[in-house]
Amino acid sequence: MRKLWPLFLLLAACGTQDPAGTGMEPLRLTSTSLPSAYLGEPYQALFSAEGGLRPYAFSLEGKLPQGLTFQGGRITGTPREKGQFPLTLTVEDGAKNSRVQRLTLTVSDPPPPRLTLVAPPAQVEGPFLLLGRVEVREALGFQLELPLKDLNPDLASLKVVSPVYLLDYDAEAGLLRLDVAFAKPLKDQEAFRLLLTPQKALTPRFSPRVVFYDKEGKLLGEALKRGRPFADLLQLAQNWGKEGKELKGDLDGDGKVGEGDLRRLAEGYFPRAAPLPQEPRPEGGNP
Numbered sequence: 001m002r003k004l005w006p007l008f009l010l011l012a013a014c015g016t017q018d019p020a021g022t023g024m025e026p027l028r029l030t031s032t033s034l035p036s037a038y039l040g041e042p043y044q045a046l047f048s049a050e051g052g053l054r055p056y057a058f059s060l061e062g063k064l065p066q067g068l069t070f071q072g073g074r075i076t077g078t079p080r081e082k083g084q085f086p087l088t089l090t091v092e093d094g095a096k097n098s099r100v101q102r103l104t105l106t107v108s109d110p111p112p113p114r115l116t117l118v119a120p121p122a123q124v125e126g127p128f129l130l131l132g133r134v135e136v137r138e139a140l141g142f143q144l145e146l147p148l149k150d151l152n153p154d155l156a157s158l159k160v161v162s163p164v165y166l167l168d169y170d171a172e173a174g175l176l177r178l179d180v181a182f183a184k185p186l187k188d189q190e191a192f193r194l195l196l197t198p199q200k201a202l203t204p205r206f207s208p209r210v211v212f213y214d215k216e217g218k219l220l221g222e223a224l225k226r227g228r229p230f231a232d233l234l235q236l237a238q239n240w241g242k243e244g245k246e247l248k249g250d251l252d253g254d255g256k257v258g259e260g261d262l263r264r265l266a267e268g269y270f271p272r273a274a275p276l277p278q279e280p281r282p283e284g285g286n287p
Contacts, residue, residue: 027052027097031089034103037079038110043068045075045105052093062087065107079107112220113139113212115191119204127154127197128204131190138185138215141234143224144178145209150199157195161186164237166266173273179230181237185215227268236261 030048037043049056058073064087067080085105092098118131134142153169153176165180180191196204212220217234235249236257243256250257251264 024053025051027091027093027099029089029091029099029101031103032101034075034087034105037065037068037105037107039079039082039107041110042078043076047073047089047091049091049093049099052097053095055094057092059090059092060087061090065105068105075105082107082109111136113137113142113187113214115142115144115208115210115212117206117208119196119206121203123201123203124198125201127195130194130196130204130206132192132194133189134186134191135188138187139182139212140185140215140217141179141181141213141230141237142191143211143226143230144176144180145224146176146178147207148174148176148196150202151204152197152199154195154197158192159194160192161190162237164233164240164262165192166233166262166269168270168273170273175273177224177270177273179226179233179269181213181230181233183237183240225271227271228265232265236265 027049028051030050031045034045035043047058049058056073060070060075063085064070064075065079065081065083065085068075068077083106085107087103087105089101089103090098113134114136116133116135118133120128132144148169155167155169158167160178160180162180162182164183165178168177169175170177178192198204209224211222211224213230213234214220217231219230223230232249232251239247239249239257241256241258245255247255247257249261251261254260
């Protein structure tokens with residue numbers, strides 16, 4: 001039995017080591033899926049592998065959407081057509097071992113921006129901060145209508161990331177309206193914060209109406225009712241602080257765009273708000 005040990009060890013070594021005498025893991029692809037692509041937006045996907053014997057060589061079979069190309073283990077470009085595109089990725093190592101992975105590239109319309117309202121998740125009795133964040137996609141501005149049932153806003157506490165905004169609060173209607181325009185597209189950042197005080201102990205719940213303007217200033221949806229077009233607010237943001245003749249946004253004609261023009265735009269900007277619907281009285285209750 002002792003005479004068989006050297007042969008056993010030799011066979012074991014041959015089965016677990018490469019000819020150079022170093023441990024070698026099996027070749028495998030680490031790219032098992034593709035990130036989603038969006039129509040008209042730059043895209044990149046980099047393939048990678050582990051194990052085997054370097055260098056790796058990648059090849060791709062299947063039809064890529066128009067605007068995308070494959071080279072050197074990388075898909076790049078800007079897709080110009082939507083749909084689902086089945087692909088077959090192959091990697092080959094220096095020892096001619098190969099692995100194959102089937103993938104699907106999905107190209108769809110870009111998702112719209114989202115206004116995320118951040119508030120305490122549990123019941124509150126005292127003042128708290130409401131934060132509004134623009135997320136998912138870049139935007140040049142938004143219109144917001146926010147019912148504030150049983151909540152009193154401290155308007156002096158409002159902080160907005162842009163100096164170009166218009167605010168209206170109708171206490172009788174219980175409605176806060178805030179239109180904000182940015183000089184540059186905003187994404188994944190706080191847009192505003194506001195201190196709110198509950199009239200009674202409650203868990204904050206909000207049902208806002210929001211309309212966004214994308215990174216090109218294009219309206220996404222139906223504009224909220226205003227006395228002046230939101231485009232006028234965007235012009236102020238684009239030229240805020242500039243001086244010169246015939247500047248867009250110079251509403252008071254003083255040769256510069258600033259606070260005076262914002263005040264001029266605010267005149268008649270917000271139409272009268274409709275009152276909040278009253279809760280139905282319980283049957284048998286007092287009138």
